[in-house]
Amino acid sequence: MPTLLKIDSSPMGETSVSRKLTAEFAKTWIKAHPNGTVISRDLTTLNIPVINGDWVAAAYTPEDARTAEQKKVLAVSDLLIAELQKADEYVLGIPMHNFSIPSTLKLWIDQIVRIGKTIAYSATGAEGLLKGKKATLLLASGGVYEQGSGREAFNFVTPYLRTIFGFMGITDVHFIAAGGTQKLMTGEVDPQTFLAPSLERVHAQASL
Numbered sequence: 001m002p003t004l005l006k007i008d009s010s011p012m013g014e015t016s017v018s019r020k021l022t023a024e025f026a027k028t029w030i031k032a033h034p035n036g037t038v039i040s041r042d043l044t045t046l047n048i049p050v051i052n053g054d055w056v057a058a059a060y061t062p063e064d065a066r067t068a069e070q071k072k073v074l075a076v077s078d079l080l081i082a083e084l085q086k087a088d089e090y091v092l093g094i095p096m097h098n099f100s101i102p103s104t105l106k107l108w109i110d111q112i113v114r115i116g117k118t119i120a121y122s123a124t125g126a127e128g129l130l131k132g133k134k135a136t137l138l139l140a141s142g143g144v145y146e147q148g149s150g151r152e153a154f155n156f157v158t159p160y161l162r163t164i165f166g167f168m169g170i171t172d173v174h175f176i177a178a179g180g181t182q183k184l185m186t187g188e189v190d191p192q193t194f195l196a197p198s199l200e201r202v203h204a205q206a207s208l
């Protein structure tokens, strides 16, 4: 039974563009996988802790030697990693914040990139342990950063996410960017017209 993990990180609720795209992706995906399961994770409501020295010490302590306190420190990380391991496919909604990813998404990344769980080190270097998974990353930004826009260098979202997913072994990563959402705020374009090209790509990707 295939499982999709849907992750949202926009704080903008109903008005969020990235949330509209992830919702539509999940709706289309479940039609294409009628016996599938969707796990939904909203990073804005989980209160993900910032990693600290205790977290790092716990993560580097062998599992069977961890104290009860260390197990508690890693509980959120365990939960989020279990979701990644269970799912075959991921869809993430990502708003651009200050040319980068939202802080909640960075907190999630810090919890899931973990030695022995999602990455391993050997004599030959680092190896990602989430091999064979597929990810679709749905980006929303006020401005446009596509090739040819002249603003590609301001986009730290795409290269960072490609790198960190690849680091965990996830190399089948597909990006769909809904750039220019500021036009929605100024009323230059209506939501339906603005979303149409992104939704078309979302439907095609979710049906694969």
Ligand SMILES: Cc1cc2nc3c(=O)[nH]c(=O)nc-3n(C[C@H](O)[C@H](O)[C@H](O)COP(=O)(O)O)c2cc1C
Pocket: 010, 011, 012, 015, 016, 017, 018, 019, 094, 095, 096, 097, 098, 099, 100, 140, 141, 142, 143, 144, 181, 182
């Ligand atoms: C705190 C904050 C920072 C933002 N920084 C940028 C930015 O650096 N570049 C940009 O193009 N848009 C920026 N925006 C606009 C958002 O990317 C845009 O509103 C987008 O639609 C957010 O996705 P969402 O609708 O799913 O929340 C920012 C918005 C917020 C709230």
